[in-house]
Amino acid sequence: MKRLITFGIALPALILLIIWSCSTDNSEDLPTTSTFKTTPYIIPEAEYFPKNLNIPADNPMTLEGVELGRYLFYDGRLSGNTSKDQLMSCATCHIQEHGFEVGIDNPKYIGGKTFGLPTEAFPEGEPTPNFMLPIVNEVYNSNGYLWNGFVNESNEYKGNAEVNVPAEEQFNFKNIESLVWMAITAPHEMNSTVEKSVAAIEAIPMYKTKFKEAFGTEEVTYDRISKAIAQFVRSIVSQNSKFHKYLRQEAELTVQEKLGHDLFFSEDADCFHCHGGSVLMTTNEYFNNAKDVTFDPGDRDRHAVSGDPMDVGAYRAPSLINIELTAPYMHDGRFKTLDEVIDFYSEGLVYSDYVHPLMKNVRQKGVQLDATEKAALKAFLLTLTDHELIKSPQYTCPEELKSWNGQ
Ligand code: HEC
Numbered sequence: 332m333k334r335l336i337t338f339g340i341a342l343p344a345l346i347l348l349i350i351w352s353c354s355t356d357n358s359e360d361l362p363t364t365s366t367f368k369t370t371p372y373i374i375p376e377a378e379y380f381p382k383n384l385n386i387p388a389d390n391p392m393t394l395e396g397v398e399l400g401r402y403l404f405y406d407g408r409l410s411g412n413t414s415k416d417q418l419m420s421c422a423t424c425h426i427q428e429h430g431f432e433v434g435i436d437n438p439k440y441i442g443g444k445t446f447g448l449p450t451e452a453f454p455e456g457e458p459t460p461n462f463m464l465p466i467v468n469e470v471y472n473s474n475g476y477l478w479n480g481f482v483n484e485s486n487e488y489k490g491n492a493e494v495n496v497p498a499e500e501q502f503n504f505k506n507i508e509s510l511v512w513m514a515i516t517a518p519h520e521m522n523s524t525v526e527k528s529v530a531a532i533e534a535i536p537m538y539k540t541k542f543k544e545a546f547g548t549e550e551v552t553y554d555r556i557s558k559a560i561a562q563f564v565r566s567i568v569s570q571n572s573k574f575h576k577y578l579r580q581e582a583e584l585t586v587q588e589k590l591g592h593d594l595f596f597s598e599d600a601d602c603f604h605c606h607g608g609s610v611l612m613t614t615n616e617y618f619n620n621a622k623d624v625t626f627d628p629g630d631r632d633r634h635a636v637s638g639d640p641m642d643v644g645a646y647r648a649p650s651l652i653n654i655e656l657t658a659p660y661m662h663d664g665r666f667k668t669l670d671e672v673i674d675f676y677s678e679g680l681v682y683s684d685y686v687h688p689l690m691k692n693v694r695q696k697g698v699q700l701d702a703t704e705k706a707a708l709k710a711f712l713l714t715l716t717d718h719e720l721i722k723s724p725q726y727t728c729p730e731e732l733k734s735w736n737g738q
C-alpha cells in the first residue's frame with residue numbers, strides 16, 4: 332500500500348516534470364521571452380492570393396529568422412565544406428534569376444540537369460533523379476512538396492534509424508524544414524551530414540549574432556538552421572508578373588496575350604483545369620499528363636507515394652509562374668522550349684490507361700491548336716514572368732557571402 336501511494340504521487344510529479352521540461356525546451360526556440368524580441372514577418376497580402384498559409388506552428392516567421400535563412404541559403408559552407416571547389420549552397424541550384432531554378436543555360440549545369448558534389452563514385456557529382464522545381468510561392472502550398480508530393484503534412488513517417496533519420500518533426504518529411512535535411516545529406520546534392528554542416532556554420536563568427544537575433548542565443552543547431560532556411564523559402568512569394576498586375580488592373584495585356592489568356596482559361600487549349608484555378612497558376616494536384624510513360628514510368632512518380640494505380644506516371648502540375656526562366660520542362664526535362672511544350676499539348680499526347688481524365692483530348696493526340704493560337708498561348712505564358720522577384724534585393728545573395736555561395 333505504501334509503495335502504491337508513493338507511486339501515486341511520484342507518477343503525476345514525473346509527468347509534470349516532463350511537461351515542464353518539454354515546454355521549456357520548446358519555448359527556448361519561440362521568439363517570445365521577455366528579454367528577447369523578434370519582429371513578425373508578414374507575407375504581403377495581394378488580391379486573389381490565398382489567405383491560407385502553410386506555416387508550421389513551431390516555426391513562426393520573423394524578420395530575423397528570414398534574414399538568417401537568407402544567409403544560410405546562400406552559404407556554401409552549409410555543405411560542411413570550406414574549400415572553395417567543394418562549396419554547395421541551396422543557391423547553387425536554386426538561382427534567383429531563374430525563378431529559383433538552375434535554368435537551361437547554366438554553364439555548370441548544362442541542359443538544366445543538376446548534380447551534387449563530386450564523390451569517388453561520381454567525380455562530376457551524382458545527378459539528381461529529377462529536374463528542378465522552382466521554389467516560389469511555397470507558402471501557399473499545403474498539398475505536398477517535390478514532384479511526387481513525398482514531403483507532405485500528412486506523412487506518418489516517424490524516423491528511420493537505419494539511414495540516420497531522427498523522429499523529430501523537422502526530419503519527418505512533412506514540410507520545408509525536412510527538405511533542408513534532404514539537401515544536406517542527399518548523395519545527389521550536398522552529400523554531407525548534419526554534424527558537418529552544423530560544425531561548419533558554428534565556426535563562422537558572423538553567425539553568432541544572427542542566431543542570437545533570430546532564436547535568442549548564439550547556439551547553432553540543425554533545428555534552427557532548418558527553421559531559418561524554411562522561413563526564407565516561405566518568404567519567396569511571386570505576386571507581380573504582368574498577368575497578376577493585369578488581374579489587379581495595374582497592367583494591360585496585348586491583343587495576342589489576351590487571346591492566349593482566353594485559350595488557356597477555356598476548353599480550347601484546356602490548361603486551366605490543372606494549372607489554373609488560382610493566381611498560383613497551379614492546382615498543386617498530381618496528374619498523368621499523357622507523356623509517353625513507357626519513356627520513364629519512374630519509381631519517383633506519384634504512384635510511388637500514394638500506391639494508387641491511377642497515379643502511375645503522375646507528377647505535380649508545377650506552377651507556371653516564371654515558366655520562361657525555368658527550362659527544361661517536365662520532371663525529366665524532356666522539353667527544352669515552351670514551343671516544344673505547346674506542340675506536345677497540341678498534338679503530341681500519348682494515350683495510356685493511366686492518363687488523367689482531364690486530358691480530355693488525348694484520343695485526338697491533343698487540343699489541336701493552329702499557329703496563331705500557339706503563338707498567342709506562348710505570349711500569355713511569357714506574361715507570367717515576375718521581373719521584380721528575380722531582381723528583388725530581398726532575395727539576393729548577401730554581399731559578404733558572394734565568394735562563399737558555391738554558384
Ligand atoms: C544539387 C541541386 C540542389 C540543391 C543544392 C538544392 N536543391 Fe532543392 N531541389 C533540387 C531538385 C532537383 C528538386 C526537385 C526534386 C524532386 O522533386 O525530385 C528540388 C526541390 C526543392 C524543393 C521542393 C519544391 C516544390 O515545389 O516541391 C524545395 C523547397 C527545395 N528544393 C529547397 C532547397 C533548399 C532549402 C536547399 C538548400 C538547403 C536546396 N533545395 C538545395 C535541387 C537542389
Ligand code: HEC
Pocket residue numbers: 600601602603604605606617618619620622645646647648649650651654657659660661662663672673676677687689690698708
Ligand atoms: C491534366 C492536367 C494538365 C493539363 C490539362 C495541362 N497540364 Fe501542363 N502539366 C501537368 C503536369 C502533371 C505537369 C508535370 C508533368 C511532368 O513533369 O512529368 C505539367 C507540366 C507543364 C509544364 C512544364 C512545367 C515545368 O516547370 O517543367 C508546362 C510549361 C505546362 N505544363 C503547360 C501547360 C499548358 C500550356 C497547358 C494547356 C495547353 C497544360 N499544361 C495543360 C498537368 C497538366
